[in-house]
Amino acid sequence: MNKVHNNKAWWLVLPVFLLVAFSAIVPMMTVVNYSVQDIFDASTRFFVGTDWYKQVLQDTRLHDSLLRQFVFSSCVLLIEIPLGIAIALSMPTQGRWTSVCLIVLAIPLLIPWNVVGTIWQIFGRADIGLLGWSLNALGVDYNYASNTMDAWVTVLVMDVWHWTSLVALLCYSGLRAIPDVYYQAARIDRASPWAVFRHIQLPKMKSVLLIAVLLRFMDSFMIYTEPFVLTGGGPGNATTFLSQTLTQMAVGQFDLGPAAAFSLVYFLIILLVSWLFYTAMTHADQNR
Amino acid sequence: MNTRKRVVLALFVVFLLVPIYWLLNMSFKSNTEILGGLTLWPQDFTLANYQVIFTDPSWYSGYINSLYYVSLNTLISLLVALPAAYAFSRYRFLGDKHLFFWLLTNRMAPPAVFLLPFFQLYSSIGLFDTHIAVALAHCLFSVPLAVWILEGFISGVPKEIDETAYIDGYSFPKFFVKIFIPLIGSGIGVTAFFCFMFSWVELLLARTLTSVNAKPIAAVMTRTVSASGIDWGVLAAAGVLTILPGVLVIWFVRNHVAKGFALGRV
Numbered sequence: 001m002n003k004v005h006n007n008k009a010w011w012l013v014l015p016v017f018l019l020v021a022f023s024a025i026v027p028m029m030t031v032v033n034y035s036v037q038d039i040f041d042a043s044t045r046f047f048v049g050t051d052w053y054k055q056v057l058q059d060t061r062l063h064d065s066l067l068r069q070f071v072f073s074s075c076v077l078l079i080e081i082p083l084g085i086a087i088a089l090s091m092p093t094q095g096r097w098t099s100v101c102l103i104v105l106a107i108p109l110l111i112p113w114n115v116v117g118t119i120w121q122i123f124g125r126a127d128i129g130l131l132g133w134s135l136n137a138l139g140v141d142y143n144y145a146s147n148t149m150d151a152w153v154t155v156l157v158m159d160v161w162h163w164t165s166l167v168a169l170l171c172y173s174g175l176r177a178i179p180d181v182y183y184q185a186a187r188i189d190r191a192s193p194w195a196v197f198r199h200i201q202l203p204k205m206k207s208v209l210l211i212a213v214l215l216r217f218m219d220s221f222m223i224y225t226e227p228f229v230l231t232g233g234g235p236g237n238a239t240t241f242l243s244q245t246l247t248q249m250a251v252g253q254f255d256l257g258p259a260a261a262f263s264l265v266y267f268l269i270i271l272l273v274s275w276l277f278y279t280a281m282t283h284a285d286q287n288r
Numbered sequence: 289m290n291t292r293k294r295v296v297l298a299l300f301v302v303f304l305l306v307p308i309y310w311l312l313n314m315s316f317k318s319n320t321e322i323l324g325g326l327t328l329w330p331q332d333f334t335l336a337n338y339q340v341i342f343t344d345p346s347w348y349s350g351y352i353n354s355l356y357y358v359s360l361n362t363l364i365s366l367l368v369a370l371p372a373a374y375a376f377s378r379y380r381f382l383g384d385k386h387l388f389f390w391l392l393t394n395r396m397a398p399p400a401v402f403l404l405p406f407f408q409l410y411s412s413i414g415l416f417d418t419h420i421a422v423a424l425a426h427c428l429f430s431v432p433l434a435v436w437i438l439e440g441f442i443s444g445v446p447k448e449i450d451e452t453a454y455i456d457g458y459s460f461p462k463f464f465v466k467i468f469i470p471l472i473g474s475g476i477g478v479t480a481f482f483c484f485m486f487s488w489v490e491l492l493l494a495r496t497l498t499s500v501n502a503k504p505i506a507a508v509m510t511r512t513v514s515a516s517g518i519d520w521g522v523l524a525a526a527g528v529l530t531i532l533p534g535v536l537v538i539w540f541v542r543n544h545v546a547k548g549f550a551l552g553r554v
Contacts, residue, residue: 119307
């Protein structure tokens with residue numbers, strides 16, 4: 001669409017700008033402020049420059065949780081994106097089952113995150129949960145509270161349960177936007193289902209898939225509540241992801257300086273990814 | 289081919305619903321039955337767990353608080369996002385791309401980073417433990433999202449409609465309210481749904497910014513853990529009740545929700 005150049009449009013954007021700036025810039029500057037000072041109490045504080053940054057960049061605990069975070073996010077993407085596409089391709093396109101499917105798919109997305117944790121906490125327990133009980137009955141020694149591997153898998157399955165629907169719904173809406181003519185042409189050419197998928201459906205889903213990949217990356221990178229409720233970060237540190245390490249530092253040990261410094265590093269990582277995301281999106285929009 | 293599709297979908301739906309069924313199942317059991325052994329459906333059907341929630345003000349006020357700040361958040365987000373989305377969709381102005389990107393980065397800022405500063409900011413302006421504080425804090429991610437979705441929907445409306453309206457002598461506010469808003473009605477519905485959803489599921493900020501008066505249900509739920517162990521039945525019942533509002537709301541936007549999830553840009 002041809003846009004008119006008009007700087008008065010700023011008046012329309014101003015309320016959003018002020019509202020978001022209030023909640024974004026002031027806290028952000030506070031974090032920056034913490035990250036360069038050593039604070040003892042309200043009146044005693046020293047300027048320490050970049051010391052905290054040097055310290056957190058060498059902190060092995062943070063490195064470990066950053067690594068765990070990357071592994072977790074990659075696993076999430078590798079499972080959820082293909083699964084989501086498969087679900088979207090299997091969705092009925094018309095009839096009343098479509099609505100039913102859409103609603104059922106959307107349900108996990110509408111559950112408060114701590115309740116998601118609670119659901120899986122209950123579901124996975126060996127004594128009162130269906131999953132834990134059946135696995136143990138089948139002879140698998142499953143206990144997410146004490147076994148590292150089980151805790152990992154449970155958190156991963158929980159995330160798949162929680163968020164695959166988002167990918168599926170995004171892809172579904174991408175598929176719905178493909179005109180019928182394309183499929184008719186494919187039928188005339190006797191294209192195989194794979195060819196239809198590869199040359200018609202996948203290219204048309206490209207822009208929504210980008211949204212899906214990057215939303216999933218960022219949200220899984222910021223995951224906090226669900227593992228916190230489910231495993232509390234345990235056993236040991238097995239499921240302590242980045243947000244949780246940060247919160248422990250800032251609120252638990254009151255190490256404000258290092259926590260703030262690392263928050264900014266964390267934010268920069270996400271900012272970099274969002275920039276890639278945004279550039280890719282605008283390119284996709286232009287090519288449309 | 290078709291049966292295979294149906295099997296995939298059916299398996300996934302079962303995978304989604306079984307944990308929820310288990311929660312529902314447990315909410316109708318007494319604690320002795322829950323801990324006594326595994327039963328696939330309630331042997332001794334009871335509504336006692338729900339009764340606890342609906343008769344205890346400290347329980348049900350949690351729901352009222354949550355619904356209150358979520359509605360407030362939805363309203364604020366829509367009011368400010370509508371004109372902004374229109375501006376982003378129709379005009380080019382100084383710094384528009386940077387502003388849009390900046391808005392998006394807020395959606396992507398890890399809330400854990402902001403917890404303490406938020407607490408201090410809202411305490412210092414005297415809004416701590418009020419509904420409006422939570423609503424404003426949630427605007428940090430709901431407003432960018434609302435602008436984004438609405439921009440997608442608005443770009444789908446041909447610009448000629450605006451121009452025709454101006455030629456017919458409509459002023460901008462009159463055009464916006466009388467012609468434009470009805471045109472993107474479904475987009476507004478979907479956006480409201482998303483604001484509702486993201487505010488409803490968020491717990492971290494809501495819990496940090498409240499203590500008593502505006503305590504959200506998600507924080508009240510931690511009460512079920514007491515010295516005598518966890519009250520599983522009430523916990524399950526409370527969980528079921530947090531799912532219901534979302535299911536009710538999605539029913540109204542079910543036909544547009546797929547497009548909404550694609551942020552209006554398919």
